[in-house]
Amino acid sequence: MLKPTTEAGSSDSLEGQIEQWRIYLRRRQAIVPVDVEELEDHLRGEVAALRGAGLSEDEAFLVAVKRMGALDAISNEFAREHSERLWKQLVIASTDTAQPVDKVRTETIIVFALAMVAALAVKVPELFGLEWAARDMPFYMRNFSLFVFPLLTGYFVWKRRLSKRTWAWLALAFAAAVVLAKVYTIETRSDTETLTALHLPIALWLPVGIAYAGGRWGESAGRMDFVRFSGELFIYYALIALGGGVLIAFTMGMFKAIAIDAEPVVQDWLLPCGMLGAVIVGSWLVEAKQSVIENMAPVLTRLFTPLFALTLVAFLGTMVWTGRGIDIERNALIAFDLLLVLVLGLLLYSISARDPQARPGAFDLLLVLLLVSALVADAFALAAIGARISEFGFTPNRVAALGENVVLLGNLGWSTVLYVRFLRGRGPFASLERWQTAYLPAYSVWAAIVVVGFPPVFGFD
């Protein structure tokens, strides 16, 4: 029950008591701040009346609180009347007085302006004779991150009020990428072109992260926040893409009903502009909702970690039982890279949601099982490839895939060691978290090496 005179020491005055009562009321999910204000007005009215009848301040307060009724019952009534409040709703224009309204409005305007700029930026190359069609698609694939990542970085630079120096470095990174894209005359549909398309976003995700962390990039916690942000953005982007698909289907269908072909508009405008604008809007949604709605990435991780662990163990078991070796064909290495990426993702998002103080549990054992089986599977694959690499020859694709494998293997190998140490009580969980966050730039650095170094080394082929 309500104990108005506990906790803080300043509670002997009436104002102090009312403040305590207000805090207590606010903890109820079904009772929102405006309700608290309304109830407070009532409480004050009652207290004043009772004081008028000759009660002391303390007595009046206690009687008034008692007359207000049991908090659980009131809260239940409120919940019944406002059942939507039990579902955490995303309110962009916060009614909370903690965040000034015009700040929220400014941010909304900036975000939509940036999204518009991103949407239009993708149309700019057409002014220079390129076409959003099969002919020039490689150009767009290679450079799409250059259309939107600088804008996304700009958003965070504004939001986090970054210093001029950081700002300049970030701008320099993007400028270098643009210059490189212009200088390198990579042959169309070559290996290095595909590699650039795949690796440039990974390389440029680093400046986005530095801007996102806003001066906290040096801290493990700041980087971990960026990991969480990336995961949520991915999920939001997938959801927005689904919605966009429905929108496109309806647009086409409805215009077809009046015998107008909407495909050119959808193809040339809706799709490319939506794809890029959604990156900005999605990021903004993730920012707005981070403390309102439960993060989805860890939930999915919980769901899929056991399933993937089971699959991997079954795979290894079958392989050993039947004595079949891994059939190394051209793309096997890429498949195993993807497996490692996936395992890394599961590990990373489990770590991101775990309480570092919690004791080792069954889920931790499961993660270690997943890690070990992934490492074993990858070792088999590497052994098989290593034996035949000279036979296949060193193409850019193969070198890149091999490099990725090494980068990922390094991370997962040491992670396993740290995890086992933690399970045996020989080390804190935090060291695993620190290892992961310290490792983050490695992915981007490797990706940058692929983007910058590979085309000249392999003759832009």
Next chain:
Amino acid sequence: MDINKDLVAASAAPLVLAILAEGDSYGYAILKRVSELSGGELQWTDGMLYPVLHRLERQGHIKGKWGASETGRKRKYYHVTARGRGQLAEQCQQWRMVDAALRNIWPAISLPTRSAFSPLPSHA
């Protein structure tokens, strides 16, 4: 005397609507008026009034508006809408009908006097 919970719940909406039909008012004053009208017999748990007000507001029978009290603090005043007045007229008819039916039967039967009831525990 304690009044049956269901009866309190059923009478809450018409009472609030009727009080607001007298003039705009706010939570604490509405409760005072209820107590006054019933000669102090009808005691609501104070906090329970607000979900009722919010429900009536959601149904469009009343409309809330933030204003200031005499001391300058924020206070939410309620005002009955045209729709609310219609609802009140309907409720008034229903209660009259129930009341009339009961009034017709009371003289025909003999009831134990009030003192024969076991005393019920009263609220705070």
